[in-house]
Amino acid sequence: MRLCHACLSKPAEIFLDYSQRRLCIDCFLKYYEKKVKQTIDKYRMIKVGEKIGVAVSGGKDSTALIYVLKKLYPSLNLVGIHLNLGIKEYSNHCNEILREFIKKLNIPLIEFNLLKQLGFSIHDFEGTEHGKKICSICGTIKRYLLNKIAYEERINKLATGHNLDDIVEVIFNCYLQGDVTQLSRISPITPANHPKLVARIKPLCMMTEMENLLYASYLELPFRSLSCPLSKGNRSLKQKRLINEKIVQEIPTFKHMLFKSYLKRIAPYFKTYPNVEIFECKYCGMPTSKDVCAFCRLTQRVKKLIVE
């Protein structure tokens, strides 16, 4: 029996490949919370008195996020924001699990139902020219709505459950595609550069997907058991699998090194990336770099299709 490297008394249950450490459950939970706190402190993500919106999907990452935030900062003004995307079976499943959990945590929850409040769901994009990029469209819709709700609710910062695996996949893809625009935006904290844009924070950006899964599982936090039927076979999932199953096998520190090297050594060179001018969308008034924002462009086409 191997003992925990931290307490040296209980049996080790978890092996962290990137640091070659073995931990027992209790020490893992302490380690997890300490590391999230260190990340929040290092990037000055939260200030006293701020109202923090947490984007909660019902998945393990955002579930772990809202729980750990409440535990680390019991008196913090937290609000959950949940978008029901109208994806068959999946969305209602996520919604039900989440609602009960947030209630138990005694945190207010803002729910937004795409189908009920806007008259369409993510499924309506399947038939359009964006059908093949459905995850990217869904990302645009979510970013827009989360920001709009946070802005209207006078939320100071919007916290999302992005984990290290999410971020490393994006960095890997940006290097591969030479996507400097997206690369220059990768950061644990995104300041608000327009009065109608809410600053975004990623408190779990240093935690792997597996660590979030373990944290949520050991604490028996309820999270969705279904995976999104629309995301099957998408690029991001494929590249995450390549990174976890192939690259990390050879270079266990790969994810941590790639992100830290990016932040410390590479990102400073992209500070000069041209900040585009921000206008207000002529339809919805929300910030955009063009005449009409991406959300209005996408949804107007879908609304038209539904009416036709």
Place this chain on the structure above:
Amino acid sequence: MRLCHACLSKPAEIFLDYSQRRLCIDCFLKYYEKKVKQTIDKYRMIKVGEKIGVAVSGGKDSTALIYVLKKLYPSLNLVGIHLNLGIKEYSNHCNEILREFIKKLNIPLIEFNLLKQLGFSIHDFEGTEHGKKICSICGTIKRYLLNKIAYEERINKLATGHNLDDIVEVIFNCYLQGDVTQLSRISPITPANHPKLVARIKPLCMMTEMENLLYASYLELPFRSLSCPLSKGNRSLKQKRLINEKIVQEIPTFKHMLFKSYLKRIAPYFKTYPNVEIFECKYCGMPTSKDVCAFCRLTQRVKKLIVE
């Protein structure tokens, strides 16, 4: 039987995974030569009347390089430069194969023997604190001597056999380590930024290691059959294997995309990388960013060890 995608008449022998093309031997050789010529033209590597030194090791890459240069530019003033590194069996094996081949090509060959001309070989570094980084030390020694010989021989450009696999491994490693210094130097052509530095060109930078192997093999060019005994298990070989056996399996265009994206989109941001001031080494007079150049620092220690 599958037919060649280019001539549509002969049986295809080669499958290029990154472009999904199948070629017969003749069309592959034409394709190879055309692509090398395009690379040379695109980066303006060679000008009329220049004297080009080709670093020849006896391996498939530099053998393919000197042959294809002679074939593409029959009247070019070419000179082979070969360093005998004094590595047991390996170096003499390389030297013998190479000497005969270059003679047949009717190209002058400059040979430099480390053991005979400097009194030490690469083996002498094995016992030092650099023993674990022997490939990196060997690289420093080779770069220094090749430049010195080229400079003394009034050579205008020094061509090396670096292939796409070599370059992509370096880019991958620089991203991982955040090594901005090395990253900013990656280029198909390195201009001479000091009178004693000879410009360097990499005409095979767009060709994969496999393409060079196939080119040399189909033309029955003689190249070494032994691999360097000192390079076993080094980082670069491990990461090349990871890239070829794991990443390219999932993303066949990985190597071409990573390099092209780097050149076109990422590299421009490193143009601002501080160009260090260049001095002349107080011992040998060759260019260095410090008081004493890396070659003199390394070799003086080894010479001392030998004398002791």
